[in-house]
Amino acid sequence: MDLLHPFSNNLKLVGLLLLLILHGSLSDKNVKNSLIIVDTVEVDDNTDAVVEDEDEQDLQDQEVFNPTHEWQVVKPGQAVPAGLHMRLNLQTGKNEAKLLDEKYDTGITRKVSKSSTDSGIYTKEELKEALAKFKEEQKPKNLETVEDLKQRFRPIDILKKEFSEMNIxxxxxxxxxxxxxxxxxxxxxxxxxxxxxxxxxxxxxxxxxxxxxxxxxxxxxxxxxxxxxxxxxxxxxxxxxxxxxxxxxxxxxxxxxxxxxxxxxxxxxxxxxxxxxxxxxxxxxxxxxxxxxxxxxxxxxxxxxxxxxxxxxxxxxxxxxxxxxxxxxxxxxxxxxxxxxxxxxxxxxxxxxxxxxSLMGTMTEQGWCPVIINLINLPENDAREKVLKLVSVLTTVCKDEFRANHNLNSILHSFQKEYEEFVSEEQKSGETDGYFSELLSLVHEVIDKLKP
Incomplete structure (x- = not known):
């Protein structure tokens, strides 16, 4: 029994070592699976420690959001071009954007450049391209023939009959x-x-x-x-x-x-x-x-x-x-x-x-000349204008009667003085060809035609 005692002790020692080795290998495996790798920044002793955010690093590398037809996260500070679909993802709390679907396409494709900002302002080159495309789309198509129009549009009688059948x-x-x-x-x-x-x-x-x-x-x-x-x-x-x-x-x-x-x-x-x-x-x-x-x-x-x-x-x-x-x-x-x-x-x-x-001849025969003279002193300027026009054309047949009427001559000169004052006021206000200028010219025309 004394001979086996040292050997049994050795066996116990060997078994204990094996258990320790096995336990160590399992522990290393669990530790490796639970590790989280993080970037570290070395900080100088004389400065405050600064940890750069991942979004701030991306902002330096990319100033403009590049859209695709798939939803993408819009990172803080990125410039988003106009005309995109925008949404807030309620699960992540982040803004997302993508290109418009074809059915919402406005026909104007905007290039994203450094000059494009989230203000939605187009550059001169973009506007030129959009205008050129608009003009191209507005070019008239081939004119339809009469037969084509007849096939497309039905006569009113047929339309009325069809509406009548629909109680319209x-x-x-x-x-x-x-x-x-x-x-x-x-x-x-x-x-x-x-x-x-x-x-x-x-x-x-x-x-x-x-x-x-x-x-x-x-x-x-x-x-x-x-x-x-x-x-x-x-x-x-x-x-x-x-x-x-x-x-x-x-x-x-x-x-x-x-x-x-x-x-x-x-x-x-x-x-x-x-x-x-x-x-x-x-x-x-x-x-x-x-x-x-x-x-x-x-x-x-x-x-x-x-x-x-x-x-x-x-x-x-x-x-x-x-x-x-x-x-x-x-x-x-x-x-x-x-x-x-x-x-x-x-x-x-x-x-x-x-x-x-012979309208004017009949007017002189029926005594219209004095009738016209009696109307020239109407108070409204519009009425005076029409009477003066008629007097002007009737001077060819009523000239003698018009000249013999001294009242007409005095009225015309009073009109001249009155309208000269109004014309002066018009000219002071910057109006060179005003209403009273026309009336004054008409008065001068009649006076000239009545001269001997």
Whole structure:
């Protein structure tokens, strides 16, 4: 037993060493798996310790965010180009960005450069490229042929039928005017309903095609017939619609003349009616006569000038005076300007028609010269302007009567002095070609024409 005691002790020692070695190897393995490697910065003893953040290192290396079609983290301080998708990732708490998808593409691709900042301001080169691309996209395509348009767009009748099947009612101007005329002509319509219909109709007939449709629908003749009404308001509004339909519309002028409009309008102006009614009748008469020499010729034959002259005796008729003067001046200028033009269609035919009209000769025969002189002292400058224009063109036939009227001469010189003061005020304010300058020139023109 004594011999084995040292050996057993040795075995125990060997076993203990083996356990220690095995325990050490396992411990080393666990330690290696639990290590975290960190960068270290050596700090001088005389300075404070500074640990640079990873984002701050990246900012020095990269100033501009380079986007892709995948979401990327936008690091603090990076310049983000305009036109990107931006979001805040709620899981990480960081901002992310990516390029726009194709369906959101605006057609302008912006280059990211050092000059591009998060302010969204484009460089000059970027703007030039964007403008060039925009102009290229705006170039007109090949014009479609008539057949292509016919295939793409369906006739209005077919569209109306399809809308009708869908319980959708679509009305053209023609349909609306038809409904209005039927309401106006209905035997059960009250005066208020008729006046309301005329008010609506006047809105539509300013358009040339609508005015011609008015005749096709029989509405023009209805309105002309209503000029014989015993109801003043109906006469007034009917004349208003007729005048609007005739304005600068030769076809409708002819149709109205053939429908007896001229005679009916002269009757209104020659009989006892209110000034408001006569104003609308005079408006319709002016629309009928302008640029229509045959109607002007018939107007003179029917004594139209005498009818207009009698209106100057009208009590409170001042609103009519300027309208009459304006009409006469315009009719005279039509003839004078015709002889100065050489490129008018059918010039010879028109000159022959106007040669049958002796408007200024008829005015002198009927004593219009003193009537015009009495109007020159109207208080409003606009009215004076129109009278002075008519006096200027009538000096060829009324010169002797104008010169013999000493009152006219004194009035013209008073106008001259008055307008010279106004022109001086205009010039002081920097206005060289003002309204009063034109009036002063017109006064000088009349004075010069009346000189011996």
């Amino acid at each position: 009612n679509i009305e053209t101007d023609f349909d609306i005017m038809t409904r209005i005329i039927n309401r106006f002509n209905h035997s059960m319509s009250t005066l208020a309903e008729k006046l309301d219909a005329l008010y609506e109709l006047e809105y539509y007939v300013h358009q040339v095609d609508n005015a011609q449709d008015l005749h096709k629908l029989g509405g023009l003749q209805l309105l002309i017939n209503s000029l014989n009404s015993t109801e003043p308001s109906l006469i007034e509004h009917s004349a208003f619609v007729v005048g609007s339909a005739l304005a600068s519309n030769p076809n409708v002028q002819i149709q109205a003349f053939e429908g007896g409009a001229l005679q009916k309008l002269l009757v209104i102006l020659a009989t006892e009616q209110s000034v408001s009614v006569k104003k609308k009748a005079l408006y319709a008469l002016s629309s009928l006569l302008r640029q229509f020499p045959y109607a002007q010729h018939q107007f003179l034959k029917l004594g139209g000038l005498q009818v207009l002259k009698n209106l100057f005796r009208e009590k409170n008729g001042e609103p009519l005076f300027v309208r009459i003067i304006t009409l006469l001046y315009d009719l005279i200028m039509e003839t004078l300007l015709l002889y100065e033009e050489s490129n008018i269609d059918h010039i010879e035919e028109k000159m022959q028609q106007y040669s049958q009209i």
